[in-house]
Amino acid sequence: MLDPRLLRSFVAIVETGHFTRAAERLGMTQSTISQQLGRLEELAGHPLIDRAARPVRPTALGERLLGHARRILQLDAEARSLLRDPAGTAAISIGLPEDLATPALARGLAGFAARNSRIRLDVVTGLSRDLATRYRQGEFDIVVVKEDRPAPDCRASFPEPLGWFAAPEPGVEAGDPLALVTFPVGGLYRETMFRQLEAAGRRWYVAFSGSSLQSVISAVSAGMGLSLLPLSVTRGQDVRRLSGRDGEGLGEVPPMVVSLYAREDQAPIGELVEMVLAVLERR
Template sequence: MRKLDVLIKFMQKLDGGSMFDPRLLRAFVMIVDCGSFTTAAERLHMTQSTISQQLGRLEDAVGRELIDRAARPVRVTATGERLLGHARRILALQTEALSLLADTSGTTSMRVAMPDDIATPEMVRVFAAFANRHRQVRIDVTTGLSLDLTRRYRGGEFDIVVVKEAAASSDHFATFPEPIAWFASADTGTLFSDPLPLVAFPPGGLYRDAMFERIERERRRWYVAFTSSSLQSVLSAVEAGLGLSLLPVGTTTGRKVRQSPDFGMEPPMVVSIYSWERGGLVGELTSEMSGILSARFLGA
């Protein structure tokens, strides 16, 4: 359990009323520290009769005297000495809990979703800079397949979503073309015999459907040799020569793959960003994310 949760439960128990009421403990500790009811009352901004009553309530709850009132200066009894250390720790925990509850850092969740390859170091740096400017915001990022993310965004699960699609919906914040092409391993060549082995995303993946449509138009025989929801795994499978795959051109830089002459380029997909709000903090983050996408896909 997180430390804050423990402290909250502790404070709730204290609020329920017990011998460890922090007000009574604070009066007890202050009397001990000051050695005087009068001085303790002044420091706690209360009357001497009030602080005496609070100590009396604590002693009634414990069932024993905690302060030797006859001594000058007053001092703790044996029972009071045993309670004193615990009282100080309880008061310290209360102060820490109040401090944590007063801190708004990370108390406002902003839910963002995108395909795995959109969560680039540049995009994450935008999140980091935004979170540093707005300490109250916690950015919760989900990655996944575009069709599923679109469905969940429309269902209200996310504040901002970046998806890949054949064409942008009318309510998009911004949209950018993404060139796509067929790739095979650079080491094993690009020619495959029938049936063609394909490296694909799971059912519902955008590129998977486009692959099957193209293969069917070409009247070629095919089978799925490898499936993964991870773009990096798909790229690794193509590098290893497991089969052909339809991939975003921009994701293949530095990978041991090359375009297949059998199929080549396909009409581009689009990368679109959607947001439920155009203003406020959500609108601010959406605009900054759009800037990263523009630089990547338009070179702007």
């Protein structure tokens, strides 16, 4: 690899047309800059500067090298700048269920990142059970999950009321068997839904399985089937909550809990935990 110091001297000589001016630009003696050019020419095996010309100018080989030398020096400067800038050198990984990655939480995370340029946030959304497993395996520093009951090391938990939802127009809830709209295998609402209907003695089949919250709500709104959803995610959505006679035979659904787990409570993780908890409390 060519030494950037030698290339810097070569470029300075070409751009100034004089050894003396090049030395002044780089803050070195003329003899030093001449020695550095000589070392570069030894590596190249050919003269790179026509010393007889006035002002001096590059040889044919020197002209070919000049563009590459400038690019190498630019990359060298960028690499040095990168090493001086600590931005993004420390990572905090966070796992969230999709429906909790709200605009309010996103704004909180963005504000934290703006105040802590040294820290890089790695935020992942997914199914609660998968997120919980990955947290236990050490993949996340902070995780928020939905579960039946919090574990002993939970930092805080909040109730998550659930309800049965259907399209705005009545009809699908009267089906036998019931058409269901679900999340993929492993989704908590999916298994709770099945348990509730089986305990109530109702027949059912999965009519639609969506991998995202929006796809599930869209399918429910279109009348493809019923679904069990958190009340918090249905606000403003074109779906109808089943209750009373409409929901007869579906069973009362106990709330789940939203739990937050974190590996430590010292800054900066502690600051993030407090921000996430504040957002969850306002849901």
